[in-house]
Amino acid sequence: MDQAELIEKVASELGITNTLSQRLLRATLREIRDLLRVGHAVTIPHLGTFDTATYDEHRGYRPVSDDFALFPKRRVPVFRTGTLLREEVYDIESDEAGTPT
Amino acid sequence: MSDDNKITLHAFTELVARRAKVSSVEADTYIHQLAKTISEELETGGEIPLYHFGRFHTTHVDEQAGHDPNSGAPLTIPEHSRVHFRPFSALRFAVNAPFRQLRIRELTEDKTTWRTRTGVWILLVLLALLLIVLGIGTKSQMFTQDATVVPPEKASAKVELASPVYEAPVKGAPAPATLSTAPAEQAIRSPAIVAAAPAESPPPTAKATATVVSVSSGDTLWSIAATTWGDPFWWPVIYAENRPELSRLNPDFIDIGVTLRIPALAGSVNSPKAADLQLKANAYRIVADDYRKLDNPLAAEFATVAARGFNK
Numbered sequence: 382m383d384q385a386e387l388i389e390k391v392a393s394e395l396g397i398t399n400t401l402s403q404r405l406l407r408a409t410l411r412e413i414r415d416l417l418r419v420g421h422a423v424t425i426p427h428l429g430t431f432d433t434a435t436y437d438e439h440r441g442y443r444p445v446s447d448d449f450a451l452f453p454k455r456r457v458p459v460f461r462t463g464t465l466l467r468e469e470v471y472d473i474e475s476d477e478a479g480t481p482t
Numbered sequence: 483m484s485d486d487n488k489i490t491l492h493a494f495t496e497l498v499a500r501r502a503k504v505s506s507v508e509a510d511t512y513i514h515q516l517a518k519t520i521s522e523e524l525e526t527g528g529e530i531p532l533y534h535f536g537r538f539h540t541t542h543v544d545e546q547a548g549h550d551p552n553s554g555a556p557l558t559i560p561e562h563s564r565v566h567f568r569p570f571s572a573l574r575f576a577v578n579a580p581f582r583q584l585r586i587r588e589l590t591e592d593k594t595t596w597r598t599r600t601g602v603w604i605l606l607v608l609l610a611l612l613l614i615v616l617g618i619g620t621k622s623q624m625f626t627q628d629a630t631v632v633p634p635e636k637a638s639a640k641v642e643l644a645s646p647v648y649e650a651p652v653k654g655a656p657a658p659a660t661l662s663t664a665p666a667e668q669a670i671r672s673p674a675i676v677a678a679a680p681a682e683s684p685p686p687t688a689k690a691t692a693t694v695v696s697v698s699s700g701d702t703l704w705s706i707a708a709t710t711w712g713d714p715f716w717w718p719v720i721y722a723e724n725r726p727e728l729s730r731l732n733p734d735f736i737d738i739g740v741t742l743r744i745p746a747l748a749g750s751v752n753s754p755k756a757a758d759l760q761l762k763a764n765a766y767r768i769v770a771d772d773y774r775k776l777d778n779p780l781a782a783e784f785a786t787v788a789a790r791g792f793n794k
Contacts, residue, residue, distance in 0.1 A: 382523045382530050391519050405512045408502035410535045418576045422488045428517035453584030458577045460567030466521045471562045
């Protein structure tokens with residue numbers, strides 16, 4: 382499901398126009414982004430928590446130079462799945478190749 | 483994760499509502515429905531990419547052995563699926579903005595850093611340009627030496643100077659400016675004499691009281707004519723007079739030590755008689771003839787002058 386389908390589905394379930402649905406989705410995502418940028422964590426019910434993690438300067442392997450390098454301090458966005466979603470997804474069937482069906 | 487930076491759902495809903503310019507109730511409903519839809523999609527194993535934000539997807543985890551963290555008893559974790567969120571680079575850069583200026587530092591010295599320095603490249607380009615310019619300069623200098631500074635007749639004449647021979651470049655009367663003589667090629671003797679024989683019949687009349695000049699180094703026919711008569715343009719007369727004795731048959735070259743007979747003129751150079759003018763015209767014709775045999779371009783000019791005649 383890509384973004385357009387998501388917008389349409391949410392719009393049809395809420396009975397709002399696709400335009401409004403798109404506007405709300407964009408507003409939500411940008412709000413999350415802006416909050417993460419200033420270091421806040423956002424919890425969406427039933428889905429999970431968007432948070433940031435700060436990695437200190439550390440030594441690590443760098444495949445480009447095939448050598449170890451000193452990676453600088455950085456901050457990355459992380460998502461922790463909510464318990465409800467995790468348990469719902471836990472039991473889904475998957476085929477032999479490991480691809481979820 | 484610490485609680486001090488957490489924002490409440492209520493505050494978040496307010497922010498979204500303000501940004502989307504809708505009521506907070508609508509925003510709250512929307513966010514709940516969005517989460518529900520996403521989780522439903524993930525339950526079916528789909529993935530949800532969101533532009534400039536990130537991608538939700540699920541992965542399959544095989545059955546694996548584990549421990550009960552409390553009792554330490556071994557247990558088997560069954561195969562299951564789990565949710566992942568992969569942030570896209572737009573979100574990554576936005577979040578990493580405070581540390582954007584930091585770079586990865588190599589622990590061992592990198593010997594290829596000069597490639598990223600523009601100054602080095604500019605220096606190399608300048609050096610290459612300098613070399614090219616220098617090369618062009620030397621090449622053009624070589625070509626000018628070949629073409630103009632040393633004309634071919636000088637070059638060939640220098641070779642002949644090894645023997646005690648003096649070459650006397652004589653300026654042509656009609657066009658004294660340019661003088662380019664082909665290398666002294668041994669002219670075929672017989673047609674020259676045949677051609678010159680009728681022309682030389684008049685001179686014997688003037689040969690009676692001839693003076694003699696010995697050619698020394700630096701002398702030219704031009705200079706001899708100038709010193710003896712005062713008019714260098716009469717030099718072909720001297721050449722025509724002495725042509726049978728000159729081995730080269732080249733008006734531009736006379737050998738050192740040769741004695742030249744100077745024909746006596748009926749009148750003088752400044753007030754010549756008709757016979758003298760005839761003599762001069764014949765001499766020019768002979769010179770034109772010899773030049774033509776030597777492939778000298780001056781032949782044409784001498785021939786035209788001879789054909790026009792002298793009427794002073």
